[in-house]
Amino acid sequence: MTQAVTTATALVSVLAEHAAKADAEGVFPHESVQALREAGLFGLLVPTEYGGMGGDLGDLVEVAALLAGGCLSTAMIWAMHCQQTDVVVRHAGERLRTELLPRIAEEGYYLASVTTEPAKGGHLLSASSAIEADETELLVRRSAPVVTGGEHADGFLVTMRAAPDAPPNQVSLIHLHRGQADTRVVRDWNAMGMRATRSVGMELDGATAPHQVVGTPGEFRRVAMDSMIPAGHLAWSACWLGAARDALDALVALSRSRQRPGGLDTRSELVRHRLGRARVDLELASAYLLRARDEVLLRRRTGASMDVRALHMQLDTLKVACSELTFSAVDRLVQLGGTMTGYQRDAAVPLERHFRDLRSASLNYSNDRLLGAIGTLTLLDGAGQLF
Known part of the structure; x- marks a missing residue:
């Protein structure tokens, strides 16, 4: 049994303790998420050289299934954060990895995904809103109807059309710190289920540095x-x-x-x-x-x-x-x-x-x-x- 599995097993009862109240009130499961952060599980996929657990997708599958037995909303928040972490580990440049991965491992820096758009829904490989570049920054203006845990995220991975003249399928992925953007909730989350995920609609308006593009621009x-x-x-x-x-x-x-x-x-x-x-x-x-x-x-x-x-x-x-x-x-x-x-x-x-x-x-x-x-x-x- 790995350290991550042992840790997750011990935390299932914590998640279960708060699950009913978070669901009934439709609130973000702060206590459960904080417990995962303090246990180091937000850094499950972060390599050990950056302070993380050095786990792989097999560990992600095993831990996700355990946590979901306590609270599916909390498990999904955590699992989608791990999905974004995997992207950073495999595709970010060294500067961004050095800036971001230790924070994920040590602080439980929470990454949320911004891939939906009003015009295209959830289609992953296209984008409507375009990046605009000035001399030193990339300007991000983005509306998303669904952002899981968006109110509480420390940062976002955002899909954008690579340039104003780029076609919809020429998409870039950008990391945006919460401190780099004005964020506004434009639609509440009053859903039938998964209520504690707080998958609200948001608008993001900010600027980021070129090295915060994850992967090759447009690819x-x-x-x-x-x-x-x-x-x-x-x-x-x-x-x-x-x-x-x-x-x-x-x-x-x-x-x-x-x-x-x-x-x-x-x-x-x-x-x-x-x-x-x-x-x-x-x-x-x-x-x-x-x-x-x-x-x-x-x-x-x-x-x-x-x-x-x-x-x-x-x-x-x-x-x-x-x-x-x-x-x-x-x-x-x-x-x-x-x-x-x-x-x-x-x-x-x-x-x-x-x-x-x-x-x-x-x-x-x-x-x-x-x-x-x-x-x-x-x-x-x-x-x-x-x-």
Whole structure:
């Protein structure tokens, strides 16, 4: 067991302690996030030479699943920060890495992602707002309808069109310190689930230095294919799986306890059947997550290209499959729990919160968009190499 896993295991109860209140009030989970910072987990992916834990995406998957068992909103905030950290580690210049990575490791500097825009929604590889350059700075004026934890971030990684005359697919990724920008919340977050992520709409207006461009200017696609997409899909899927696994474990524990409701009689074939179907959903999600994780880790170890059609088909499939299967599992558990155990907000097992949170999974970078991309690739190579 790694240090990170040991640390995360000890913190699950902290996250669980604050999860219900943060969800009910729709507030950022300050206590839980601070606990992760103080434990050094915000620096999980920061190399040891910069003061971090030196973890890889395998560690990210394992820790994300653990934390999500305590609070899915907190786990997602942390996982998306780690996604941005991975981008900095792999693609920032040495000056920016030297400035930023020690702060992430030592202070828990929180990086938020700004990739959505009103005109394009969540489409990752294009941008509408353009960078404007003067003699020494790059001017950033950006509106984003969804920024997870944006009110509380210390810095942002922002996608922008590379220049006013650049096409929409010529995108740069820019790091912007909060102190370099005026930030304003323009839309509140009053969502069905994932309420504590505080994924508000924001406007950013500031200026940054040229060395704060991450990757080659105008070539964000390379950054996304190598880092942002693999890290994001693996981390999100692990979070969803961890939350659904916690829901199943908690319901099974309740069924074995003296407080067991009558509808959870473990001698019932129907109860066993429904538990079995939920377990099958999670086994399938877990197996595909581990397959994708291993492929990404192998490519990173060997230096193989990540910009491979078959890999991104696999990553898109991972996101769609895990988002659907984990929600399906919890939906089955709600049905099994019934009105009192499955549907009540104050039930002994928080199935109602898990249900609302996991309903967002298919909307978080829309499955419809990903299925369209998968369908387009399927027209090119059919079933592909399945074995």
